[in-house]
Amino acid sequence: MFKTKYLACMLGLGAMLAGPAFAQAPGVTDDSIKIGIFGPMTGSAALFGKAVFGVEAVYKDVNDHGGINGRKIDIVREDTGCDPTRGTAAVKKLISQSQVFAINGGLCSGVVMAVKEEVAKAGVPFVIIGAASSAISDPMMPNLFHPVATTSNVAKTMIDFAMTREGTKKIAVVSHSDDWGKSNRDPAVDHLKEAYGLDPVLDLTMERGSSDATPQILKIRNADADFVVLMMYPAEVAIFLRDAYKYGLKVPVLAPQSISLKDTRERVGNDAAVENLYVFYPYAHPTDSPEMEKWGKLINKYYPDERVESFSYLGMSGALAVVEALKAAGPDLTRQKFMDALNDLRDFDSGISSAPITFTPEDHAGIKGGAMATLDDGKVTVMKKWQDK
Amino acid sequence: MFVQLILSGVAQGSIYALVALGMTALFRATTIVNFGHGEFFMGGAFVLYVMINVVGLPFLPGALLAIVVMFLVGMTIERVLIRPMGLAPHIALAMMTVAFSFLFRGIARAFWGREVLPMPAVFSFPPIDVAGVIITTQDLLITGMTLFFVVLFFIFFQRTNLGRIAQAASANPRGASLVGINVNLFHGTMWGVAAGLGAIAGILVAPITLLYPDMGALILIKAFAAMTLGGFGNLGGAVVGGLLIGILEQLSGGYLSTALIDIFAYLVIIAVLLIRPAGLFGIRESQRV
Numbered sequence A: 001m002f003k004t005k006y007l008a009c010m011l012g013l014g015a016m017l018a019g020p021a022f023a024q025a026p027g028v029t030d031d032s033i034k035i036g037i038f039g040p041m042t043g044s045a046a047l048f049g050k051a052v053f054g055v056e057a058v059y060k061d062v063n064d065h066g067g068i069n070g071r072k073i074d075i076v077r078e079d080t081g082c083d084p085t086r087g088t089a090a091v092k093k094l095i096s097q098s099q100v101f102a103i104n105g106g107l108c109s110g111v112v113m114a115v116k117e118e119v120a121k122a123g124v125p126f127v128i129i130g131a132a133s134s135a136i137s138d139p140m141m142p143n144l145f146h147p148v149a150t151t152s153n154v155a156k157t158m159i160d161f162a163m164t165r166e167g168t169k170k171i172a173v174v175s176h177s178d179d180w181g182k183s184n185r186d187p188a189v190d191h192l193k194e195a196y197g198l199d200p201v202l203d204l205t206m207e208r209g210s211s212d213a214t215p216q217i218l219k220i221r222n223a224d225a226d227f228v229v230l231m232m233y234p235a236e237v238a239i240f241l242r243d244a245y246k247y248g249l250k251v252p253v254l255a256p257q258s259i260s261l262k263d264t265r266e267r268v269g270n271d272a273a274v275e276n277l278y279v280f281y282p283y284a285h286p287t288d289s290p291e292m293e294k295w296g297k298l299i300n301k302y303y304p305d306e307r308v309e310s311f312s313y314l315g316m317s318g319a320l321a322v323v324e325a326l327k328a329a330g331p332d333l334t335r336q337k338f339m340d341a342l343n344d345l346r347d348f349d350s351g352i353s354s355a356p357i358t359f360t361p362e363d364h365a366g367i368k369g370g371a372m373a374t375l376d377d378g379k380v381t382v383m384k385k386w387q388d389k
Numbered sequence B: 001m002f003v004q005l006i007l008s009g010v011a012q013g014s015i016y017a018l019v020a021l022g023m024t025a026l027f028r029a030t031t032i033v034n035f036g037h038g039e040f041f042m043g044g045a046f047v048l049y050v051m052i053n054v055v056g057l058p059f060l061p062g063a064l065l066a067i068v069v070m071f072l073v074g075m076t077i078e079r080v081l082i083r084p085m086g087l088a089p090h091i092a093l094a095m096m097t098v099a100f101s102f103l104f105r106g107i108a109r110a111f112w113g114r115e116v117l118p119m120p121a122v123f124s125f126p127p128i129d130v131a132g133v134i135i136t137t138q139d140l141l142i143t144g145m146t147l148f149f150v151v152l153f154f155i156f157f158q159r160t161n162l163g164r165i166a167q168a169a170s171a172n173p174r175g176a177s178l179v180g181i182n183v184n185l186f187h188g189t190m191w192g193v194a195a196g197l198g199a200i201a202g203i204l205v206a207p208i209t210l211l212y213p214d215m216g217a218l219i220l221i222k223a224f225a226a227m228t229l230g231g232f233g234n235l236g237g238a239v240v241g242g243l244l245i246g247i248l249e250q251l252s253g254g255y256l257s258t259a260l261i262d263i264f265a266y267l268v269i270i271a272v273l274l275i276r277p278a279g280l281f282g283i284r285e286s287q288r289v
Helices: A002-023 A046-064 A084-097 A109-122 A151-163 A179-196 A214-223 A234-246 A261-268 A290-302 A316-329 A335-343 B002-030 B037-055 B059-085 B090-112 B137-159 B161-171 B173-178 B183-209 B215-230 B235-256 B259-275
Strands: A032-039 A072-079 A102-105 A126-128 A144-149 A171-175 A202-205 A227-231 A253-255 A277-281 A365-367 A371-376 A379-383 B128-130 B133-135
Touching: A032 A046, A032 A084, A046 A072, A046 A290, A046 A316, A072 A084, A084 A102, A084 A109, A102 A316, A109 A144, A109 A179, A126 A316, A144 A151, A144 A316, A151 A179, A151 A227, A151 A253, A151 A277, A151 A371, A171 A179, A171 A214, A179 A202, A179 A227, A202 A214, A202 B259, A214 A234, A214 B002, A214 B235, A227 A234, A234 A253, A234 A261, A234 B183, A261 A277, A261 A371, A277 A379, A316 A335, B002 B037, B002 B133, B002 B137, B002 B161, B002 B183, B002 B215, B002 B235, B037 B059, B037 B090, B037 B183, B037 B215, B059 B090, B059 B183, B090 B215, B133 B137, B137 B161, B137 B183, B137 B235, B161 B173, B161 B183, B173 B183, B183 B215, B215 B235, B215 B259, B235 B259
Parallel strands: A032 A072, A032 A102, A102 A126, A126 A144, A144 A365, A171 A202, A171 A227, A227 A253, A253 A277
Antiparallel strands: A277 A371, A371 A379, B128 B133
């Protein structure tokens, strides 16, 4: 009898001591939730790393307001340099060594594609910050959530915008020939063919690191294109626009969400050279509007030296969706409950993204729709069709 | 279109030539292939950026100071990193240049990693339209500076006693020191000159290419292609090689495919090494056995 009682006591004590460790998910303690963040903080694509500070600012703000269900968010950041090999190592470290509860990361599609299998195997919830390739969320992976306008969505918006101008027939495409360039160019060319029965009048390349766009500009001028679609990184877009101005090419130029209007104007150093530039705009309001400025101030609250620009906001909607789902998952947090909460997210309007976020168990590409923006007298103007100008 | 592509090719080629010129001058003086020259190019541009935007200097004094700073950086590299290696094999010296190249790039990334920065043009005149052919003052400046420096170096190496001493010191450093030449000082000065020349190229080109820590990496490949095509160690060859690559890139992009522009330099390196390893103006080395 004594033995039985003793055993029961010991088992009870053991359960009390070991209980929390067994009950709680990896990366979760009574007072913290460990979230892994990764992005290109160094290297040639480090400009995109600005979005990491936006994401971290959201989490730090949540912590300063008491956390979620009594837990503070513990951020673990890794740098990928936009290199798939480094990215894979970083994600393995987050999963195995840091043992994070979830990952909110990825701004380079190449890196995200490289780490997808690793994350799928580990079953860690993975919310993308800004990598836009459609292949990230199509086909759907149960633990990967994509609260970003995908390249298909961006390309469709750009082409549809061009076609709203009466008489548009000739669209020239200039892209990088790397994976990123292809993942942006291909959906645009496909949509042009499928929706309008057109092929690009020119399909050109301009590689990363190029310092001149003369051959591309002269070809476009000779082809008498109605629009130019640029699927390129910020530095090369600036060089293209500078050369377009130099050679007197006055064709409207469309660029994806990786391009910031104001930064491009600053880089080109000439207002006239960017007056024909229209970019996919991932946000609900102009970046200099009061609605967006409050988010910029939030970033600068935690990172006073950080220069806030268009990229800085890219992952903030996703981070707010993560916070929302963590709240909905309740105090007995598990990865499955968190993913269920994300799957239940409908029309989540962060006030930042151009369209609300909706996830379903069948579709994890969370943002559908978008708009274009241009500079009008130095101010960002958001527009849905050509006639809105 | 043809004339425009040629002119644009000359402007692009002048950039490659200017970078190749600095590498060639150092190679002739020290026989070291400097894989870190792209970082002299990047360093010059960033030092000028700091002079203008942080110190608040106007362009010209800022540029002169940036060249002086990079000259001192070059001399310091020779004194601290190269000289202690003494008569180490060429491959070891080349690896040292690779190492400091990545070190410099890393330092630049630490400060400006997330930025692609603009640099104001040296002149802000509008492009000149001559019968439909566009020329910019920046292009003219780069081409002019390239010509100026190639003439300057040609005169230095071929027509001055100091230049002849320089060549003697690189051909036989021990013999040169036995006859009283301060080889170390000479090598340090040539590293400084090469870094200064890299800085001049960076300062002239930055308004066109924009500033970012990796800006020297691609230009280095083009400069290598120019040196290979012109003949390693030949100053005129480096310039002709640079101009030819610039022009052929533009013509292939304009008339064949824009995809060829970026791989052209690699095609040149492969073709020259297979067909004429000594390059256009190099002298084939033969060894009597």
